[in-house]
Amino acid sequence: MAAVRTLGLIVRSVDVFETSSVVTLFTRELGKVSALAKGARRLKSPLQGGLDLLGVSDIVLLHKASDTLDLVTEAAPVERFASLRRDLAALYAGYYIAEILSDLTDSHDSHPRLFDAATITLRHLGDSESRSRRLLRFELACLRELGLMPTLDACAHCGASVEGRGDAFAFGLATGGVLCPLCRPGQPHVATLSGRTLDAIRVLASPGGGWRDLDASPASLAPVRTTVGNLVSHQLGRRPRLLPYLGA
Numbered sequence: 001m002a003a004v005r006t007l008g009l010i011v012r013s014v015d016v017f018e019t020s021s022v023v024t025l026f027t028r029e030l031g032k033v034s035a036l037a038k039g040a041r042r043l044k045s046p047l048q049g050g051l052d053l054l055g056v057s058d059i060v061l062l063h064k065a066s067d068t069l070d071l072v073t074e075a076a077p078v079e080r081f082a083s084l085r086r087d088l089a090a091l092y093a094g095y096y097i098a099e100i101l102s103d104l105t106d107s108h109d110s111h112p113r114l115f116d117a118a119t120i121t122l123r124h125l126g127d128s129e130s131r132s133r134r135l136l137r138f139e140l141a142c143l144r145e146l147g148l149m150p151t152l153d154a155c156a157h158c159g160a161s162v163e164g165r166g167d168a169f170a171f172g173l174a175t176g177g178v179l180c181p182l183c184r185p186g187q188p189h190v191a192t193l194s195g196r197t198l199d200a201i202r203v204l205a206s207p208g209g210g211w212r213d214l215d216a217s218p219a220s221l222a223p224v225r226t227t228v229g230n231l232v233s234h235q236l237g238r239r240p241r242l243l244p245y246l247g248a
């Protein structure tokens with residue numbers, strides 16, 4: 001039984017027994033971990049304040065045998081995202097990030113870059129002007145990091161380039177990205193995207209600061225929001241519970 005220290009974002013917490021909780025942590029070093037926090041809800045528990053939802057804490061875990069929950073033995077708060085307490089739209093976006101990390105990642109599958117992307121996004125959710133784009137960037141980073149990113153430049157089926165093919169693109173949610181006109185017939189779950197929407201998704205999925213110059217008007221972001229929401233839903237196998245609460 002080895003103790004491990006890691007930075008963890010608390011993405012889920014369920015009360016169990018009289019005073020304990022089972023927490024789901026998205027940790028930087030170990031990926032998603034579910035652990036029992038014994039007596040965490042007791043008034044004078046040393047774990048108090050270290051296991052608040054959407055906080056980042058320095059956590060010590062005792063790793064138990066394969067089919068038992070790990071045990072939280074220490075939890076010291078490292079970062080709290082103040083805007084989540086002041087701003088309901090920011091809080092919904094934060095819950096959405098927690099839902100994706102909790103339900104789309106596998107246990108003990110380490111993704112430090114995804115942890116960093118989540119904390120950077122949470123830190124800036126109070127900025128209403130950039131919030132929608134930051135959230136979309138996080139979702140696309142998540143899909144990329146987990147190997148679920150759709151192809152955006154070449155046909156997902158035959159690999160042919162789709163550049164210069166007019167302004168309406170077939171986008172196969174189940175096929176894994178854009179489809180050329182030859183491959184489109186017979187494919188399930190095909191949406192039609194404008195060139196503008198496809199370009200916006202490309203920019204949001206790219207590293208660097210190009211996304212800051214994107215047209216952030218609701219009219220232009222709404223189809224991007226719908227498409228990325230559909231991609232995440234497809235991978236989860238259901239609509240995320242928080243998806244309806246996200247503005248465009």
Ligand SMILES: [Zn+2]
Binds near residue numbers: 157159
């Ligand atoms: Zn094709």
